[in-house]
Every structure is written in C-alpha cells, then in structure tokens.
Amino acid sequence: MPVVTIESLDHEGKGVARQEGKTIFVEGALPGEKVEYASYRRKPSFELATAQSILKPSSQRVSPRCAHFGVCGGCSMQHLEPSAQVxxxxxxxxxxxxxxxxxxxxxxxxxxxxxTWGYRYRARIGVRDVPKKGGVLVGFHERRSSYIADMRSCEILPPEVGHKLLDLRALLASMSVPDRIPQIEIAFGDEQKVLVLRNLLPLEASDIEILKRFGETSGFSMWLQPGGPDTVHPIDPDADRLLxxxxxxxxxxxxxxxxxxxxxxxxxxxxxxxxxxxxxxxxxxxxxxxxxxxxxxxxxxxxxxxxxxxxxxxxxxxxxxxxxxxxxxxxxxxxxxxxxxxxxxxxxxxxxxxxxxxxxxxxxxxxxxxxxxxxxxxxxxxxxxxxxxxxxxxxxxxxxxxxxxxxxxxxxxxxxxxxxxxxxxxxxxxxx
The missing domain is CATH 3.40.50.150 (Vaccinia Virus protein VP39)
Known part of the structure; x- marks a missing residue:
C-alpha cells in the first residue's frame, strides 16, 4: 500500500500530499502525518484517497467523539483538535x-x-426505510453517498435530538407510512423545540396520535410539511406558530x-x-x-x-x-x-x-x-x-x-x- 507524508489540508479538510508530480488528497489525514492510503479516484494530475493507517500521527490529532465519524458525511475534521481547525x-x-x-x-x-458540541440548532436530517439495515434510518448522508448513515447518535446536534436518534427511528417505524417521510427539519428557539416531518402522503389519525404522544413526552412541538414551505403547520392547531x-x-x-x-x-x-x-x-x-x-x-x-x-x-x-x-x-x-x-x-x-x-x-x-x-x-x-x-x-x-x-x-x-x-x-x- 502506498505511503505519503501530508503537507497541508485543503478547503474540505482533506490532507494534501505530492508524489511523483501528482497531488494526493487523503481523507482522514493531517499535516505532518505519514500515512498509508488507498485511492478511490485517479486522474492524471491528482488522486482522491482515504487514509488506511497512520504511521506517524500528528500532535494535533484527537480521537473523534462521534462513533460514526468517517461514515457520516456531516463532519470531516473531528480528528483535528478544535483550535487547530480554526x-x-x-x-x-x-x-x-x-x-x-x-x-x-x-x-x-x-x-x-x-x-464545539451540541451547537447545531437548525438541521435537516434524512429518513429512509431500509429493511436490510433493520428498518428506518434517521441521520445525515454517508460520506460521498446519497445513502442515509446508520446513526445511533450525533454529537453536533443538541442532545435532545442527537442522543435520541434511536427514539426517532422507533417513532417513524411505528407510523403507517415510514417510507413516505423523507426528511425531518430540526429548529430550536430559545424556549421552543420543533421537529418538522416532511410527509409525502396524508397521515392517518393514528399517526397524528403517535406524533402527539411523542411531542408530549419529549418536549417537542411536532409539525408537518405535506407540500411546499407554505404548508408547514403544527399538528396541534393551538400551538404557537413562531419560535x-x-x-x-x-x-x-x-x-x-x-x-x-x-x-x-x-x-x-x-x-x-x-x-x-x-x-x-x-x-x-x-x-x-x-x-x-x-x-x-x-x-x-x-x-x-x-x-x-x-x-x-x-x-x-x-x-x-x-x-x-x-x-x-x-x-x-x-x-x-x-x-x-x-x-x-x-x-x-x-x-x-x-x-x-x-x-x-x-x-x-x-x-x-x-x-x-x-x-x-x-x-x-x-x-x-x-x-x-x-x-x-x-x-x-x-x-x-x-x-x-x-x-x-x-x-x-x-x-x-x-x-x-x-x-x-x-x-x-x-x-x-
């Protein structure tokens, strides 16, 4: 397996190395590190690659806090000390x-x-029903993929959401049309927490009751979006419509x-x-x-x-x-x-x-x-x-x-x- 020494980071957080007149962009590598890499795309002047092993680690390397780092495409720099990221x-x-x-x-x-953690008070996370992976998945896309990552938690979302992804998966799996809800939008105000479910089909009365119970136990105001942005509304007609x-x-x-x-x-x-x-x-x-x-x-x-x-x-x-x-x-x-x-x-x-x-x-x-x-x-x-x-x-x-x-x-x-x-x-x- 080829080995390079990383010179710098590019604007996407990839390590940059040069070898035999070609630039190698290595995901997961930091400046000063010597790494073994595997390429997933080759062009005459550059290669895109991922680090397979770190032979000489940087002093600024840290252990990623998120268990899904490297699979989820939401973060690319968790392996770098936060002040060095800046x-x-x-x-x-x-x-x-x-x-x-x-x-x-x-x-x-x-x-x-x-x-640096739990800071993301607005986000859109994907939903997909994938029976081969155990049912409904909720999270960000996988890196370099349109697939939803199989996530149990997310450290950049507020804990009320980031540590409750499994609860959201169970919630959606219990509904009548889990395969017709492709997205959840998260919005936090100073005093309110809202989850907006994008529903491509009308929900049954039993689904509404399921969402109401989830909102009551979790403290979220539950909203639906059956069409364009103008169709967004809370399932409780008496709920405050502004955060x-x-x-x-x-x-x-x-x-x-x-x-x-x-x-x-x-x-x-x-x-x-x-x-x-x-x-x-x-x-x-x-x-x-x-x-x-x-x-x-x-x-x-x-x-x-x-x-x-x-x-x-x-x-x-x-x-x-x-x-x-x-x-x-x-x-x-x-x-x-x-x-x-x-x-x-x-x-x-x-x-x-x-x-x-x-x-x-x-x-x-x-x-x-x-x-x-x-x-x-x-x-x-x-x-x-x-x-x-x-x-x-x-x-x-x-x-x-x-x-x-x-x-x-x-x-x-x-x-x-x-x-x-x-x-x-x-x-x-x-x-x-």
Whole structure:
C-alpha cells in the first residue's frame, strides 16, 4: 500500500500530499502525518484517497467523539483538535483572498469561536426505510453517498435530538407510512423545540396520535410539511406558530417560523453580530443598508444603535417577518424592509435605496457579485461583508479592491460549524 507524508489540508479538510508530480488528497489525514492510503479516484494530475493507517500521527490529532465519524458525511475534521481547525479555516480564508484576488487583509481579526458540541440548532436530517439495515434510518448522508448513515447518535446536534436518534427511528417505524417521510427539519428557539416531518402522503389519525404522544413526552412541538414551505403547520392547531431567539447584548427578541433561515449556531451568531457592529460602527443619523437581511438578524442591531436601516431580501416572507420583528422591538421608525432580487442588482436599483453611509452584506454561498458591480461613485464609505464561502468573498473582494477603490482593512473567521470544513468569515472594506 502506498505511503505519503501530508503537507497541508485543503478547503474540505482533506490532507494534501505530492508524489511523483501528482497531488494526493487523503481523507482522514493531517499535516505532518505519514500515512498509508488507498485511492478511490485517479486522474492524471491528482488522486482522491482515504487514509488506511497512520504511521506517524500528528500532535494535533484527537480521537473523534462521534462513533460514526468517517461514515457520516456531516463532519470531516473531528480528528483535528478544535483550535487547530480554526487555524486551518483562517488559512483557507487567507489563501482564497490571495490566490483568487491577489489581496491580503491589512489586519487578521481574532477568530470567533465557541461551543464545539451540541451547537447545531437548525438541521435537516434524512429518513429512509431500509429493511436490510433493520428498518428506518434517521441521520445525515454517508460520506460521498446519497445513502442515509446508520446513526445511533450525533454529537453536533443538541442532545435532545442527537442522543435520541434511536427514539426517532422507533417513532417513524411505528407510523403507517415510514417510507413516505423523507426528511425531518430540526429548529430550536430559545424556549421552543420543533421537529418538522416532511410527509409525502396524508397521515392517518393514528399517526397524528403517535406524533402527539411523542411531542408530549419529549418536549417537542411536532409539525408537518405535506407540500411546499407554505404548508408547514403544527399538528396541534393551538400551538404557537413562531419560535424566537434573543440577542441580549442588543435587547432584541426575533421571532421566526421553523423553516425560516436562521443561523445554526446561536452562540457564534451573537458573537458575529457583536463583531459586525464593532466594525460597522452604526451611529445615530446614519443610513445603513443591510443586504440579504433575512428576518433582521443584523438589521435590528444596526437600528438599535441608532442608525436608520434599510433591509433588502429576496423572500417576501422574511421581509414581512423582519418588519414585524422591528415593530415588536420598538424599532419600526428606524427600520424599513423591501423585497428585491439582489442577484440582479443594478446601479439604478441600489441608487433607489437613497444615499447610504455604510453597507452590510450577508449573502448566501453564491456571494454578492451583482451588488458589488452595481456600486457607483457615491458608494458607502464602509462595507462589512459576512461570508459563508471564502471563494465568492475573494471574487467579490477583487472587484471592490481593484475596480471600486476600496481597501481590505481586515478579515477573519467565525467557527460557525465546528468539526466541518465550512468557513464562515467577516471582512471590513473601506473606501480608499
């Protein structure tokens, strides 16, 4: 079996080695380790492989806490000490900025990090009835596969769910149509816990009773989704249809529906908002736009600091939720929200927002290239960019720096998804 020495980690957490002019990407290997590997895909310039044995382990290697590590595709870095994971993500961010945009931040911000287990307050887990494996499986997909992993527990989900996967399996197996429920969506608020079952067929009365009993004994509010997002509803018609989370530093309470987009890691979200407000420095009298504003996660802290915020979002439902959250927190007079497709932003559509002192951007993985290209001569003096994809951040930063006259004052990571290769980051741009 071939042996290599690992030089670094790539953006997906695979070990990188070079041998005879070819790059070998080895799952389960860490920098500095000498490993035996087996390839599962070969190309002329690279191979994809898995580590078969660790001949010389890294001092940063730890024993994965999860019994399903290596099979489940939910985590790829549990074998690396958590602070080293953060360092790897910071390097991925800096490498992306340099290799894609030829930019280095003037300052590297201290990493934002927090709890590394039981942190995932939002998730979608798959369900599949597999008689050959003993019945109903509940969990994430297997690595490099569409199959559901045979999981008994999950350490990144809150224990109320992560340590109860067998109970969920038994629950679904007792229902009349376990093969027609492909997904469970998990949503935790500060005080509520919701499980949303995607049901492809109507449930029988006996199924509803089974779900009610499970909810009563487990403390979950049980919901169904028979169709699109608009069909989501609690099985108990008297149940509260909104959850909420709080931002104590800003004296805010934000309501949301179980299927609304919210950040998965509550502790990191609070720290990320604090960092964003420190960098943006909202002040009374300023007009600040929050693009891709969602239900007001950054908008309302901006407004709470005294600035007038204009939130823009592509989802009508989220815009309505943001406006209601602003009103509920006494911020309606300093907040306005509107629906727009920001992936089709133009100079005219941005100008229609009125004069802006500052700008916060929090786009999905696709980034915000249309917004960046649409910035004109009177663009905001300061931009805070929250990113969930270093590659699209670097692409957009290249336009800001090389075409729009901004400087990258600083950038750093937030460990929103510990034990995964996902890199969340925040960057500060200022007009030169």
């Amino acid at each position: 360092a790897v993500k910071q390097r991925v961010l800096e490498d992306s900025l340099w290799h894609i945009a030829q930019i280095r931040p003037e300052v590297v911000f201290p990493a934002i990090y927090g709890p 909420h989370y709080t931002l104590p530093e800003f004296d805010l309470r934000l309501a949301f529906r179980p299927t609304d987009f919210t950040q998965v890691n509550v502790a990191i979200n609070r720290l990320l908002i604090r960092r964003a407000m420190q960098l943006l420095d909202p002040r009374p009298g300023e007009r600040i736009a929050d693009l891709f504003c969602g239900l007001g996660n950054f908008s309302l802290p901006i407004s709470r600091r005294g600035a007038h915020v204009i939130g823009v979002e592509g989802s009508q439902a989220l815009v309505e939720r943001a406006a209601l959250n602003a009103a509920a927190n006494g911020l309606a007079e300093r907040s306005e929200f509107q629906v727009a497709n920001l992936f089709e932003a133009t100079p005219e559509s941005l100008a229609a927002l009125g004069p802006l002192d500052k700008l916060l951007i929090d786009p999905p993985r696709e980034g915000a290239i249309a917004v960046i290209k649409a910035l004109g001569e009177n663009s905001p003096s300061r931009i805070v960019y929250v990113s969930c994809n270093p590659a699209t951040l670097a692409r957009d930063a290249a336009v800001l720096i090389h075409e729009k006259g901004y400087r990258l004052l600083g950038a750093g990571v937030a460990n929103m998804f510990p034990h995964t290769s996902h890199v969340e980051s925040i960057a500060l741009f200022e007009r030169a």
